[in-house]
Amino acid sequence: MTATIAPSHDSHDAGVPDEVRAPRAVSVLRGYRFELVKLVSQWRIRLVIVVCWIAPALFVAAVSQQGSLPVDTLFGRWMHATGWAGPLVVLGFAGTWALPLLTSLVAGDVFASEDRLGTWRHLLVAVRSPRRIFAAKALASLTVILLLVVGLVCSGAVGGVLAVGNHPLVGLDGHLLSAGDAASRVFLAWACALAPTLALAAIGLLGSVTLGRSPMGLLLPALVALAMQLAQMLPLPVAVRLALPGYAFISWNGLFTSTAQLGPLLIGIVVSVVWAVVATALAYVLFLRRDFTNLTDDSSPRRALVAGVLPLAGLLAVTIGVVAVATTAKGSGIEQIKVERSVATAFAHLYPQQADELNRPAVTEAQLKASAACTKGDVADGAQGAGNDWRCVVSWHLPDVAATGTAIYQLDVTPDGRYVADGDGPKEVNGYFLVRTPIGDAPNPLWQFDGNVELLGTTKG
Known part of the structure; x- marks a missing residue:
């Protein structure tokens, strides 16, 4: 795809010779539209959007008609009973595999693609502001990720309700949720899962900026998510478990008890948001410090370690300390x-x-x-x-x-x-x-x- 962003001129510049006009930066809104068009013009992004809006419905409808159910998945045993179990099964799978991969595909490649194509100088000439370039790319990738998440939840819900019906759902403590209550909690659970998704997206932006055309930048969100999943399987102390930014992918199940277990969920959301803000800020600072005149200055292992890994490791240590002080649970929390x-x-x-x-x-x-x-x-x-x-x-x-x-x-x-x-x-x-x-x-x-x-x-x- 070829696209250009025409420079904008105010009306009072009319009549002023071109050679004396001061160049003006393109607005963030115009840059955002340009970057969004670039993203959705990629065939793989279009394919992923179609899959996210269709595949969950087909999966839920097909599994709901099978004799055997995924009982090892949370709410999988109730897929014959209500259509609202399906989107929760999809959420469990998405938090483990789909959302980390989607954030890698979108946010992990939004800056690195310019390195591979060698188009940074052209983009800077057109936009004239590295700050606005970063904002436009970050907002465009966030928009696509939100579109994918909305597709997953809507598709899973529609497929489940059409295939099984709008029936009550049995909660995690055995109490029966009405169909309306179940629907509201399903969508709220997906909304809570946005927080760790944003954290992974921010890590993807950081990897895309620091590692350039290296494939590790593209894989970074998925690798971080995998590491967090492996950590959640270990007998960690409660403070460490809750301090991991991916815990909100798990703690949404507290919404499905008669007395909602909001403590772990709120902590997981806050931790994820903090990680999203810090990782995005690091990516922004590194992007502004980059030397765009040097075509080989697209990745540096030392820079990635000093400016990316070490600050996030420090953030994890601080988060563990804060959670340990703010909560009273000791050990595993399972008593x-x-x-x-x-x-x-x-x-x-x-x-x-x-x-x-x-x-x-x-x-x-x-x-x-x-x-x-x-x-x-x-x-x-x-x-x-x-x-x-x-x-x-x-x-x-x-x-x-x-x-x-x-x-x-x-x-x-x-x-x-x-x-x-x-x-x-x-x-x-x-x-x-x-x-x-x-x-x-x-x-x-x-x-x-x-x-x-x-x-x-x-x-x-």
Whole structure:
């Protein structure tokens, strides 16, 4: 594509000879439109836009009609029950793979493409302001990224609702969200995921500026996201986990509990925004200091280390310290009393649903008085940490029944606090069997369910 930005002249310059007119910089708005046209004119950007607006709908519709569901993905087990589970499954995949790759493709290449084509001098002659060039390129890449994100969420939501229906959604603690409430929380979860997406985009801008035509600049957001994902799988202290800018890709699940777990989510958003601002500022300063008269001055490993890696490493250290001081959670944040309270709450929410589906007498959560006693391996008191060796015994009471009911669950708790509870008897309570629901047969709701331990939750009460 060839495009030019014509220099602008004020009306009072009319009649002044060209040789004495002062050159004027092109406005940011005109530069932004120019850069946006350049981006969307690339065939790979057009292809990605089409994929983001179509592929999630097809994926959700296809998976929702399958006999087996992605139960290892958050809300995957509910894709037969409601169309609002689909966009949440897409969000889980997007936060792990799609969004880091998209930010690499757009923001990670927006400056490096000029290095590869050798067009910096032409662009500077046309715009006459490095500051406005940076602003125009940053805004154009942000616009394209927002367009891709909007496509992912809208496509996933439309595909899910059309394929399955606008039905209520079971939350992470077993409570039932109405269709309207589920829809609002789905879109809010995607909005929260914008914060870490912006952080990755800013890292992409920084890599594109510092590394020039080197392919490492293009891959930097994806590599940073991969490193953060690997870190989240480790048994890190809570302060370190929350200080990573990608944590908001995980903490949105706190929106889907009866009492929203907003603490980790808000911290993750603030941390991501801080990273986005700092990385963008570093990229801006480095861009203004660049010598555009030197065609070989497009990358410097030493400059990338001193001006890019070290400041971000320092930011991470400061963020960890601030989060550690501002929060009270210690260690992993996964503690026995929190696990017990979470399992008991989920069971109390799901039991009345099962009773209704089996046409049994109605019972309320208050009447059940459900409680849980959990152990981890051989540790019966003070157990903590992630692992697949958690075992919980849930107890409850039914009206006019003297005996106390009990059910056993095996838990696999991940380091970020999410767990899957697998029923281990008695079979008539939490075994596998089908129940009749308004939308057809479905597995016993007490057989397996997803839950979430709030890492910053209090251990009192």
